[in-house]
Amino acid sequence: MATLEIHDLHVSVEAENGPREILRGVDLTVKQGETHAIMGPNGSGKSTLAYSLAGHPKYTVTGGTVTLDGEDVLAMSVDERARAGVFLAMQYPVEVPGVSVSNFLRTSATAVRGEAPKLRTWVKEVKETMEALHMDASFAERNVNEGFSGGEKKRHEILQLELLKPKIAILDETDSGLDVDALRIVSEGVNRVRETGTVGTLLITHYTRILRYIKPDYVHVFAAGRIAESGGAELADKLENEGYEAYTKGGASE
Amino acid sequence: MATSIPAGSTTDGAIQVGQSAQPADARVSAAASYDVADFPVPHGREEEWRFTPLDRLRGLHDGTAEATGGLRVEVAAPEGVTVETVDRGDTRLGRAGKPVDRVAAQAYSAFEKASVVTVPKDAVLSEPVRITVHGEGGTVYAHQLVEVGRFAEAVVVIDHTGDATLAANVEFVVGEGAKLTVVSVQDWDDTAVHVAQHTALVGRDATFKSVVVTFGGDLVRLHPRVVYGGTGGEAELYGLYFTDNGQHQEHRLFIDHDTPHCRSNVAYKGALQGQDAHAVWIGDVLIRAVAQGTDTYELNRNLVLTDGARVDSVPNLEIETGEIVGAGHASATGRFDDEQLFYLMARGIPADEARRLVVRGFFAELVQQIGLADLEERLLAKIEQELEASVG
Numbered sequence: 311m312a313t314l315e316i317h318d319l320h321v322s323v324e325a326e327n328g329p330r331e332i333l334r335g336v337d338l339t340v341k342q343g344e345t346h347a348i349m350g351p352n353g354s355g356k357s358t359l360a361y362s363l364a365g366h367p368k369y370t371v372t373g374g375t376v377t378l379d380g381e382d383v384l385a386m387s388v389d390e391r392a393r394a395g396v397f398l399a400m401q402y403p404v405e406v407p408g409v410s411v412s413n414f415l416r417t418s419a420t421a422v423r424g425e426a427p428k429l430r431t432w433v434k435e436v437k438e439t440m441e442a443l444h445m446d447a448s449f450a451e452r453n454v455n456e457g458f459s460g461g462e463k464k465r466h467e468i469l470q471l472e473l474l475k476p477k478i479a480i481l482d483e484t485d486s487g488l489d490v491d492a493l494r495i496v497s498e499g500v501n502r503v504r505e506t507g508t509v510g511t512l513l514i515t516h517y518t519r520i521l522r523y524i525k526p527d528y529v530h531v532f533a534a535g536r537i538a539e540s541g542g543a544e545l546a547d548k549l550e551n552e553g554y555e556a557y558t559k560g561g562a563s564e
Numbered sequence: 565m566a567t568s569i570p571a572g573s574t575t576d577g578a579i580q581v582g583q584s585a586q587p588a589d590a591r592v593s594a595a596a597s598y599d600v601a602d603f604p605v606p607h608g609r610e611e612e613w614r615f616t617p618l619d620r621l622r623g624l625h626d627g628t629a630e631a632t633g634g635l636r637v638e639v640a641a642p643e644g645v646t647v648e649t650v651d652r653g654d655t656r657l658g659r660a661g662k663p664v665d666r667v668a669a670q671a672y673s674a675f676e677k678a679s680v681v682t683v684p685k686d687a688v689l690s691e692p693v694r695i696t697v698h699g700e701g702g703t704v705y706a707h708q709l710v711e712v713g714r715f716a717e718a719v720v721v722i723d724h725t726g727d728a729t730l731a732a733n734v735e736f737v738v739g740e741g742a743k744l745t746v747v748s749v750q751d752w753d754d755t756a757v758h759v760a761q762h763t764a765l766v767g768r769d770a771t772f773k774s775v776v777v778t779f780g781g782d783l784v785r786l787h788p789r790v791v792y793g794g795t796g797g798e799a800e801l802y803g804l805y806f807t808d809n810g811q812h813q814e815h816r817l818f819i820d821h822d823t824p825h826c827r828s829n830v831a832y833k834g835a836l837q838g839q840d841a842h843a844v845w846i847g848d849v850l851i852r853a854v855a856q857g858t859d860t861y862e863l864n865r866n867l868v869l870t871d872g873a874r875v876d877s878v879p880n881l882e883i884e885t886g887e888i889v890g891a892g893h894a895s896a897t898g899r900f901d902d903e904q905l906f907y908l909m910a911r912g913i914p915a916d917e918a919r920r921l922v923v924r925g926f927f928a929e930l931v932q933q934i935g936l937a938d939l940e941e942r943l944l945a946k947i948e949q950e951l952e953a954s955v956g
Binding site for chain 1 (some may be wrong): 895898902903906907909911912913914921
């Protein structure tokens with residue numbers, strides 16, 4: 311069973327006046343089949359955790375370990391992490407002019423699966439997944455994220471999640487900027503992947519709203535660069551009622 | 565595409581409308597003459613020379629470059645096409661238009677023999693005419709004329725390879741209702757200098773399509789020009805360039821809408837990589853008062869792959885009549901940025917493949933315009949090769 315283990319992770323970014331520590335000792339274990347919600351106020355370091363796990367060059371790991379089934383994730387390049395089974399659905403997906411969605415998806419699936427998917431089954435697979443996400447077929451011919459609405463970008467991220475079938479899925483504020491219909495469609499996509507039981511999900515969010523659609527097994531409150539409290543789904547209800555105030559007082563990362 | 569321009573600059577175009585006197589930078593006011601003596605030696609601050617490193621022209625611009633070199637020109641043409649080598653006095657030469665800068669005039673004043681390819685009227689060629697121009701070193705002044713008779717249809721591929729310091733004029737005379745596609749490939753050795761004016765005279769209801777592909781050379785400066793000989797003419801000018809370390813590649817286009825109801829469409833795209841790679845694109849379109857019903861659009865896009873490269877992109881549209889169908893232009897320079905790279909790599913795609921994907925996508929629509937499968941494949945292979953040099 312695939313397991314992502316994060317131990318005492320420290321991460322810095324380069325700021326004007328030297329490196330600034332954002333993550334201050336994160337410990338978390340995510341197993342295949344589990345869903346962990348990471349909740350926290352703005353600036354608590356949630357997205358830094360997501361991008362650090364994916365290997366974004368902006369973030370420097372200054373301490374700790376991350377392993378996937380015992381393999382050192384931090385030693386891998388960005389593409390190696392993806393091929394090892396780490397997937398990051400981004401909050402702000404990037405435009406790639408001149409590259410069609412269909413070309414991008416196929417190139418990506420070929421890289422992650424280690425061989426080109428058979429054309430016939432691939433076309434069917436993409437078509438069905440797009441239909442399930444209420445995406446028009448013409449979407450495949452557009453350039454990656456170019457001119458996409460906020461909702462289209464998020465659907466496109468979840469489309470990739472469904473096609474690439476990672477071991478660990480990190481969803482970075484996938485719910486932000488979505489209306490209720492789009493949120494439901496996107497959540498259904500995530501749930502289809504979860505129901506396979508083969509993915510461990512790290513759901514990063516500011517709001518509890520998405521948890522009505524995607525039920526977490528564990529909820530972690532993120533504050534000041536580390537996990538401040540962990541619990542079951544009931545912790546989300548507490549946050550819904552009380553907000554993050556209890557965690558930010560005196561513990562802000564600034 | 566990122567909006568930031570890390571190294572280099574893009575100049576927005578100027579639109580000037582409806583003046584009887586020519587604006588100061590009007591290209592129409594530029595001198596035009598067959599005689600080199602009519603042009604002063606440029607000093608580098610003139611509008612038409614300000615982007616060009618004159619010290620790398622090897623004397624083509626100041627009269628010091630003596631013709632010492634060799635050029636091997638071979639023409640493979642299907643049956644019915646006439647291929648001749650003629651003396652400079654041949655009356656068919658020079659009809660498409662006069663040279664408009666000192667180097668083109670120098671070439672016109674200095675060439676000894678010209679090659680003339682004639683496609684007779686009504687002939688529809690099943691195969692392209694292939695002209696290979698191979699430089700064998702040294703300075704060469706050259707002249708070529710391609711004439712396509714009325715209602716004829718032809719594709720001409722001019723392929724430049726080897727090493728040369730070449731100044732040339734290439735004329736295209738496209739007869740009434742004729743269709744001519746010209747593909748000019750600059751696949752020079754990295755030592756070559758190539759300065760040429762390509763002048764097309766597009767006849768009534770004729771179609772002229774030019775595809776300029778520049779990969780090689782130390783300095784390449786091409787000046788494709790279009791004038792119309794009658795109403796209903798159409799010109800499509802496409803270009804693709806890949807500018808590497810230290811290369812200067814300059815494409816200066818001029819479309820002279822001097823005739824009513826003609827169309828023109830320009831699309832040039834370039835990728836740049838490496839220290840001191842410099843691409844220049846000038847797109848001048850003049851719609852004269854007489855040219856009612858004109859429809860024109862021009863576009864330039866540049867993709868900067870690494871630090872250290874520079875782009876100058878200057879579209880310039882001058883409109884002297886409001887009675888037109890349309891006129892527009894667009895220019896943008898962006899870079900293949902780290903966020904794009906991260907996004908593609910986060911989907912398992914290795915860095916070199918990610919870069920290839922983006923650059924191929926960038927050029928794909930232009931490559932498809934060529935319409936010759938073997939050439940398209942060669943160009944895509946060339947692009948991959950250029951990229952490998954950078955990724956490596």
